[in-house]
Structure formats: structure tokens, C-alpha cells
Amino acid sequence: MTTDHLPGVSRTPRRGRPRDAARDRALMDATLAELQANGYSGLTTAAVAKRAGVSTATLYRRWRSKEDLVVGAARAWAEELGPDRDTGALHSDLSALLHDKAAALDGPSGRLLRAVLGEAAHNRALADVLMDQFVMPLQERVGAVLDRAAGRGEIPPVEDALVVGEMVIGPMVSHTFLIPHTPGSRPGVDMAERLLPYLLRALGAATAPVPEAAGRE
Amino acid sequence: MTTDHLPGVSRTPRRGRPRDAARDRALMDATLAELQANGYSGLTTAAVAKRAGVSTATLYRRWRSKEDLVVGAARAWAEELGPDRDTGALHSDLSALLHDKAAALDGPSGRLLRAVLGEAAHNRALADVLMDQFVMPLQERVGAVLDRAAGRGEIPPVEDALVVGEMVIGPMVSHTFLIPHTPGSRPGVDMAERLLPYLLRALGAATAPVPEAAGRE
Structure with missing residues (x-):
């Protein structure tokens, strides 16, 4: 899995620094991986932070709770259907x-x-x-x-x-x-x-x- | 929720005693409730046994593992589509x-x-x-x-x-x-x-x- 095409995350940067954007991407990536492995109930913010290589404190500065984190991931990984194209038929x-x-x-x-x-x-x-x-x-x-x-x-x-x-x-x-x-x-x-x-x-x-x-x- | 219409459980009784059938129903009922509340990852056989009012040992006599229990529940709660009825149209x-x-x-x-x-x-x-x-x-x-x-x-x-x-x-x-x-x-x-x-x-x-x-x- 790659986050090259991860949508949405860079849309609302808290600050402008590339390092924060990379952290956000890593956190969304880690959240999806933990959700797949352990489901919502089994997901812990500690495991997500560890997988993303950030401290739990860093995670909580961006996401206030586990629910906030998973809702954020659902937004970040939302379907990108692409634009409606009028092909004429x-x-x-x-x-x-x-x-x-x-x-x-x-x-x-x-x-x-x-x-x-x-x-x-x-x-x-x-x-x-x-x-x-x-x-x-x-x-x-x-x-x-x-x-x-x-x-x-x-x-x-x-x-x-x-x-x-x-x-x-x-x-x-x-x-x-x-x-x-x-x-x-x-x-x-x-x-x-x-x-x-x-x-x-x-x-x-x-x-x-x-x-x-x-x-x- | 009621287990009155729980399909399948009484289909394959281990023994003939009504008490075992009632225990099986309670375990399947508890498994569904725990799955809904905590998902597969969050489900523990201890919580299912407690909710069903049986000992963990009793649960393990019937189901060897958590996976076995949940697969059993999927069989027990399988869709009962009812018989195919030929209505003529x-x-x-x-x-x-x-x-x-x-x-x-x-x-x-x-x-x-x-x-x-x-x-x-x-x-x-x-x-x-x-x-x-x-x-x-x-x-x-x-x-x-x-x-x-x-x-x-x-x-x-x-x-x-x-x-x-x-x-x-x-x-x-x-x-x-x-x-x-x-x-x-x-x-x-x-x-x-x-x-x-x-x-x-x-x-x-x-x-x-x-x-x-x-x-x-």
C-alpha cells in the first residue's frame, strides 16, 4: 500500500511544513492498517502512533480521540470517484x-x-x-x-x-x-x-x- | 432481541437434553450481542460466556476457539430465506x-x-x-x-x-x-x-x- 495518492490529508494542513503533512499521511496510513488488522474496537491510538512512528502526544495534538482519528481517516480515504465526465452517451x-x-x-x-x-x-x-x-x-x-x-x-x-x-x-x-x-x-x-x-x-x-x-x- | 426464532442451533444438538439446547441458544445470542458491541477483534470468549451465564469451560466444551465460536454463530444466524415458492409468475x-x-x-x-x-x-x-x-x-x-x-x-x-x-x-x-x-x-x-x-x-x-x-x- 502506498499513500502517494492519499486524498484529503494535505487539503487541510494545520501548518505549512512538509514534515507535518508527512506525519499526517503516516497517521492516516497507520489508521487504515490498524483498522484492517484489528477493527474499530481493537484499534488503539497507541498502536496507530507506534505504527506511524510518532509519539502519542503528537497524535493527540492532531486528533483528540480515537473516534476523531477514525472519522478523520474515513474522510482522508473517502472515495475519489473523480469528476463527472460528460461523454455524450x-x-x-x-x-x-x-x-x-x-x-x-x-x-x-x-x-x-x-x-x-x-x-x-x-x-x-x-x-x-x-x-x-x-x-x-x-x-x-x-x-x-x-x-x-x-x-x-x-x-x-x-x-x-x-x-x-x-x-x-x-x-x-x-x-x-x-x-x-x-x-x-x-x-x-x-x-x-x-x-x-x-x-x-x-x-x-x-x-x-x-x-x-x-x-x- | 429474542432467540425464539434462532435457526440452526437445535439442528445439531450434541446431546438430547433441553438444558444443552438452551445453553447453546444463550451462547449464540451472546456471541451476536458481543460481535455487535465490540466487533470480532474486541470479542472475548470470557465476555460471551459471562453474557450467556455459563462458565468458560462450558463454552470451550462446545466451541474450541473464538474463531470456532464466531463461525458457529454465523451458521446459527445464517439467513433463513425460507423455501423457494413457485407462485406461478x-x-x-x-x-x-x-x-x-x-x-x-x-x-x-x-x-x-x-x-x-x-x-x-x-x-x-x-x-x-x-x-x-x-x-x-x-x-x-x-x-x-x-x-x-x-x-x-x-x-x-x-x-x-x-x-x-x-x-x-x-x-x-x-x-x-x-x-x-x-x-x-x-x-x-x-x-x-x-x-x-x-x-x-x-x-x-x-x-x-x-x-x-x-x-x-
């Missing part, structure tokens, strides 16, 4: 969205999400940050894709965009999280390609190209 | 399946699943029992529903039944687990009703009745 818009979502789920943000889902059942701060950082960006981008497609006359107006959003996120989450995969496989990408023709039909798109057999697991 | 077959799945997700098996999903990322025994007890029964029932519908000529033969299975399980999992809900709401039931017309269209069913507005959250 529903098929390619939806394909781009599915592949962006797949890349996010197969990467560190997917591992973070998986590691904190259980705790979020009874931790409102964590549930709220998952909603803000993982669900809303996806739902908004789905909405924009559907509006454009309806505007072009490719599909009838969508009555329940939230359900379509769940049909984008849900199958990839369940396929990635519920089925044992061989190391190195990319279940999100596999599901993205297989899901596309069914989604297009569900939306009433006139044509639903069959995905290429290549690229399936 | 795709619409009603799929509706029954979605509502059975919703009831499972909104109940103790859903809470168990949510509590162990993170751990299953790096615990093969747990990942395998989730696959066997949660994914396969659903996929098999989806396959049977689709085969009957295609046999009746309601839909063309389905090329990728696994994807359709993920379209049944996925949106309800993501809607239940990723979105904060008010206590007492039934997000699975809500999603089941809203998902149905989109699934029918995805399958190429001739008619896709619009769900009633009543019953939505």
Missing part, C-alpha cells in the same frame, strides 16, 4: 462511473469502508461520514448521468434515482465484500462490466450492448 | 424473494453479517461460511426463479444469473448498511418494493408494475 457515462466506483472499492477506500461498516451500525459520527463521503458523491454523480441521458431522450425520466444509485453501488459492494476472491483479482472491475447491460435495460435504454467476454474473472 | 416470485431477503437483512442475520464483514476480509473460515450461508442460498433461489420465468416464456434466458443475484442482494445490503436509518425503520423492505420494477425491466420482463407509493420511507 448513457452507455459510456455509466461505464465510466462504474469503473471509477470499481477502482475505489478495490483500493484503500474500499478497505476502509469494509473495516468500519460494522462499527457504523452504532456510531453515528462514523455513519454520517460514510454517508457524506461514500454515498452522496456516488448518488449525485448517478443523478447527473441520468438527467443528461433523459435530456438527450435516451431513456425516459427516472422516477427513483436513489434506487438506481443503489443498483450501481450495491452489486459491486456485495460482490467485493461477500465473495472470497483470489489475491490480485479485481472483483469491482469484473462486476462493473457485467452489470452495465443489465443497468441499461433497467433504465429502459434502447440498446444494451453485451459486454466483452474478455476481462471477466 | 416472475413478478410475485421475485417480490417474495426480495421480501424474504429484506426480512433477513433487517433481522439478526443481517446484524451478524454486518458485524463480521470486516473480519471476513482476512479470515478465510469466516469468508467461507458467509459464502455458504448467505450468498449461495440466495444465488440458488434467484437461479430457480429465473429458470421458471424463462421456462414460462416471461423473459429471455438469463445470460449472467450471478449478476442478477448481486442485483437482488447488493442494493438491499448497501441501502441497509451504508445509509443511517431511524430506529424501527425497515430499510430492506423499503428497498425491496422500490427495486422490483427496475429488476423486472433489467430482466426484459414484458410488464413492470410501478410500486405503490405507500410503504416508502
